[in-house]
Amino acid sequence: MKLRNLLLSLAAVCIAQASFANGFQVLLQGTKQTGRGNVGVGYGPDASSLFFNPGALSFLESSAIQVGFSPVFSNISYRGIESAEKNSSTSPMGTPFHAYGVYRPSAESPWAFGLGVYTPFGSTVTYDPDWVGKFALQEIALQSIFIQPTASYRIGDKVSVGAGVSIVTGSVQFKKVLSAPAGDITFEMDSQAETKVGFNVGVFAELSEKFSLGASYRAGVDMEVKNGEATFDMPSNAVREILFPEAKWGGNYTDNGYKTDFNAKLPLPSNIGIGVGYNATEKLSFALDFNYVTWSVYEELKIEFPQGDYLNDDGQAEIKYARKWQDSYIINFGVEHRTTEALTIRAGAYYDTTPVQDGYLTPESPDANALGLTIGASYMIGDHFGVDAAFLYVNKEQRQNEVPDGVDTGAMDGIYKATAYIPTVSLNYTF
Structure with a gap:
């Protein structure tokens, strides 16, 4: 067994923060937006515009508070190319949330200020401990938190601009089995990402009573793990001493295994969005968004070992893991009907293209082109309090993966299919 391949697996999970939570790139930062196909760049300003387009905040008529959460029920199925046996994930419910506060000094003020806290990349994937892919993945649990202070300024009656600073942190836990001649090894990883800073800018225009336009840009962030902890539970001390001789590895022997540290860096992409509302x-209103995601920044995953003098087969102190992702795009469409003064209903759809090339799928992120279908409604209770609800169904195309010859990806051959069912609800208060 090559230690190089064994240790690549511990870093592979760090990419999941960039893979948008076990392969589902779903934007759950606003319930109204979810209900109309995740449209939010060029139509319908509310408190969650802090995420979708900070330039739209100063078009809010009053100060506002919004809190919401989105239970995620996802399933990933896998079967071998030559096998009829199907294996499915047994993932628990994920609960990403969002919370926004927007302050308007007065209805006449051109300024709006806001603070948002949201979890765009938080979820969990688990498989049966003895499933056929246990040597690739058993469990992965992710959490990321974005904190975004934002300001928006309205220029005249028709145009506003805005900008926010994103403070980003996250964590990941991972578990899998490693094969060894004397028995299987249980590998677990626990790491906390370094706090990083990004930004989000936008412009919004109400051209007339009929048309609105918007554009936004969310900058990419280079996430880093420093001194992540990896533990290996060994079948025997003899196996441990063969695989991890102290002369070549730092770290520490434990009662039944070995513990060491690692560093890894991962570039998260930028997002460019444009939108129009009619x-x-x-x-009755219609809206359309187009988002371009620069996933091509993710050429490879690189990990380093700060302890010991281990060298891989090429005599390098760092290990590189091929990814070769490509830029992707998302097309969103939504329709909204203000049925009564209190009730608004909406529906929508989106098409999300995958950045993952053939041969590079992995069990924690078996990505594929996805169709999202949504419905939603809002109901006002009095003049200040409102409830939003929506439902999103994500259907990813079935995809066959065959790892290219001579390319080190950590993936495995097979046929993958992924779906998700996501209800979401938020509470709103304006003042």
Whole structure:
């Protein structure tokens, strides 16, 4: 067994923060937006515009508070190319949340200030401990938190601009089995990402009573893990001494295994969004967004070993893991109907292209082109309090993966299929 391949697995999970939570790139930062196909760049400003387009905040009529959460019920199925046996994930419910506060000094003020806290990349994937892919993945649990202070300024009656600073942190836990001649090894990883800073800018325009336009840019962030902890539970001390001789590895022997540290860096992509809204009548509106995601920054995953003098087969102190992702795009469409003064209903759809090339799928992120279908509604209770609800169904295309010859990806051959069912609800208060 090559230690190089064994240790690549511990770093592979760090990419999951960039893979948008076990292969599902779903934007759950606003319930209204979810209900209309995740449209939020060029139409319908509310408190969650802090994420979708900070330039739209100063078009809010009053100060606002919004809190919401989105239970994620996801399933990933796998079977071998030559096998009829199907294996499915047994993942628990994920619970990403969002919370926003927006302050308007007065209705006449051109300024709006906001603070948002949201978890765009938080979820969990688990498989049966003895499933056929246990040597690739058993469990992975992810959490990321974004904190974003934001300001928006309205220029005249038609145009506003805005900018926010994103403070980003996250964590990951991972478990799998490693094969060894004298018995299987249980490998677990626990790491906390370094706090990083990004930014989000946007512009929004109400051109007329009929048309609105918007554009936004979320900058990429280079996430880093420093001194992540990896532990190996060995079948015997003899196996431990063969695989991890102290002369070549730092770290520490434990009662039944070995513990060491690692560093890894991962570039998260930028997102460029443009959107348009059209009010067909006083009650009926349509909206369209286009988002371009620069996943091509993710050429490889690189890990380093700060302890010991281990060298891989090429005599390098660092290990590189091929990814070769490509830029992707998302097309979002939504429709909204203001049925009564209190009730608004909406629906939408989006098409999300995958950045993952053939041969590079992995069990924690078996990505594929996805179709999302959504419905939603809002109901006002009095003049200040409102409830939003929506439901999102994500259907990813079935995809066959065959690892290219001579390319080190950590992936395995097979056929993958992924789906998700996501209800979401938020509470709103304006003042």
